[in-house]
Amino acid sequence: MKGKILVVCYSYSGKTRRIAEMIEKLTGGRLSRIYPRQPYPSDFEQLLSQVKKENETGALPALLPVTESADKYDIVFAGSPNWCGTIAPPLAAWLKENDMAGKTLLPFFSHCGGEDKGMEQAVRNFCPAAKAGSSLYVLENGRQDLQDLVQKWLEETLPEE
Ligand SMILES: Cc1cc2nc3c(=O)[nH]c(=O)nc-3n(C[C@H](O)[C@H](O)[C@H](O)COP(=O)(O)O)c2cc1C
Numbered sequence: 001m002k003g004k005i006l007v008v009c010y011s012y013s014g015k016t017r018r019i020a021e022m023i024e025k026l027t028g029g030r031l032s033r034i035y036p037r038q039p040y041p042s043d044f045e046q047l048l049s050q051v052k053k054e055n056e057t058g059a060l061p062a063l064l065p066v067t068e069s070a071d072k073y074d075i076v077f078a079g080s081p082n083w084c085g086t087i088a089p090p091l092a093a094w095l096k097e098n099d100m101a102g103k104t105l106l107p108f109f110s111h112c113g114g115e116d117k118g119m120e121q122a123v124r125n126f127c128p129a130a131k132a133g134s135s136l137y138v139l140e141n142g143r144q145d146l147q148d149l150v151q152k153w154l155e156e157t158l159p160e161e
Helices: 015-027 044-057 089-097 119-126 143-157
Strands: 005-009 030-033 075-083 104-111 136-139
Touching: 005 015, 005 089, 015 030, 015 075, 015 104, 015 136, 015 143, 044 089, 075 089, 075 119, 089 119, 104 119, 136 143
Parallel strands: 005 030, 005 075, 075 104, 104 136
Antiparallel strands: none
């Protein structure tokens, strides 16, 4: 695999983070997490209502300026939980802030088996000029299958040169 690799992810409860850490381990890329300036509520009903509102209005959260920018990288893995069928707003905000033109963009998602209303498309819409690779979908944190799942996806997806 050729090129500098960045792995970014937003993870609310740690499952997407586990997938990101596996990608980091298997690719030797740099892992950098995304944090909203204002953490999301810990109460599920409040969280759900905020996420639904953000999805309806397209409002994106301000982010803490701690996440690596995509500038120096050629291949970007971008991860998010499935939130109400789409990507979590913090990942959307990061994608919007970063110029991905010409970079290879590989999305990965954690979900609980519910509806996907087009998570991959949501990523593509923010980064139309990126080179698209196929996405990885993992149920929760992948449990004991995670390494195999990620390994297989990397073999199928990563550009050889
Ligand atoms: C507000 C909210 C909305 C969710 N909506 C969906 C959904 O529509 N479909 C689905 O499969 N999972 C949904 N989930 C479950 C998460 O995608 C799943 O638990 C994921 O593994 C969490 O990843 P994380 O630990 O990185 O945050 C939702 C979770 C939350 C908190």
